[in-house]
Amino acid sequence: MTETTELKDQLERLAQRGNNPGPEWLVASVRHARAQADPEVAPLGTRRRHALVTVGIAFVAVVVITVAVVALSSRNRAAAPPASTPNPSTVRPVPIKLTTPSVSALFSGPALMSQSEGWVCDRTLHHTVDGGRTWQSIPVSIPYHSVQTKCEFLAGGHAWLGTSGGDIHPPPAVYRIVAGAHPTVTRVELPGAAPAATLASLTFAGDDRGWALTTLPIHGSNRTRNDLYATVDGGVRWHLLRAGVPVEHGLRFVGASRGWAIDGNVLERTNDGGRTWTRVRVSLPPRGSTDPTLFSVTIFGDRLVVAGGRPGANKQPGESFADVSSDNGRTWSLRTLPGYTELLEHNPTWFVAVDPAHWRAFGHLLDLQVTDNAGLSWQPRYSLLRALNGGGDPGMNFVTPSVGWASICKGVTACKPLVVRTTDGGQTWTKVAQL
């Protein structure tokens, strides 16, 4: 025991030897190495000198800014009353860092159609019909500069994947994918859509009827122009249903005519397939310094579950909430949701309403929280991040209150989805596949 302690102490002391500069030096060194046309040409000493000069300049800049800030704050402090020290017990943990933005933009979590059929959506779609034992990979040739924004799935091997481009890139398009022995992938551009438009929402009600919503910023204002497209043949052909609809995202349809969508912090309802929309106000948390926003709508007949949140102010994380209605939106009841607004906004799939009573959500540190009474009380479950062995940006989906899948992009720049499954409501998770 003593020998091990002594050895540990010696190794610790050895680990602390040397002149230890900060990581900025290494990062600057890597940047410089990348900037060289041929890294082999520059000797190590030159690279290091360049890196040290960069760090030196950054250091001087930081010192100057710090001195200026200290001078300003000391001038203000003379007039202001002394600030109270925050009570450590009331300080909330810092939200986890959302890593790998290049990956998360392309990846969405698993979608379950039934206990046996499911999808994982990336540049390659993965489809299983045997509960995850075997997977069919269906590559989708998305143009390099396009960003995959939406995935939509229906039972029976039907999937649609929406992409958007930038100013000089292809306009928004929807890929129609049919899985099977000979999978097919067809790309259809939304007719007349501006190349700079973003595909904000994509939804299908059955194999044939679908809707796609594009948004385009209006120059010189903070508003967007939102156009609604529709298809009646499963996405083979699309047509502009109505230009300038008052909805921003979150399209959901039940059948050919009845649908819901989100516009800021209000819901919009249609009973004619999206041609006209009626504003529906939900219960919002008491007014604060920031405006609440709605993120997703889940429909169970006349029962609705809407997830939303209010962004934090003064560098504090925001708070999430849910609104429930059991009379098709006439009256609403407000509930609390675990997890910061910023997390839910980043990935709305982190809140799943399995049915009107059973909800699943990621909490503050991406621990899984469950409620079986429509958000009146929440219980923590096993940390999903631990089950997924770290990494960033997981997604999850439950098909019943007990059976659910979660997936995560492993790898720094290339997405290698790892899929795990629970059959006991999130108490335990087992690895299903590394795709």
Place this chain on the structure above:
Amino acid sequence: MTPYDQLDAGVEGVLTDLYPGLLRFAAVVGNADTEPSDLVQEAVLRTIRLHPALDFDDPGAYLRRAILNAAKNQSRGAARHRLLMHRLVAEPTAAASFPSDLEDLLRLAPETRALLYLTVVDGHTHAEAAAIVGCTESAARARSSRGLRRLRAQLIEEVRND
């Protein structure tokens, strides 16, 4: 922001997160006269040149192995240098001095120090440490136990000499 900027930001974030651990590892496996930060830089730049996106399941493990390889290369070079100096001058000068207990540790091979550090300080299992160092689990166990035996023998010898 271009996809490349995002890529760079991702890689830099990973490096910044891994850096303190890599530095400690380099300090353990490097020679007495090698700056740990130099070893880390060499390993990272070599890795980035071959894998610009650090596209590994566990970049930390890969970089630790690269650091160990760099340390082993320097060890071989240093041994050749010492031999040459021994032939040319009567008393080769010591590059760095450490307390005697750390000198004993530094006499062990870099792989052995790496295995001891990974298992004793970092809390890895022998299987995990073996994967990082690049040997089998049984070889890792044997090497660690040989290293500990050697440290014990050195300690006994020092006590006798005192």
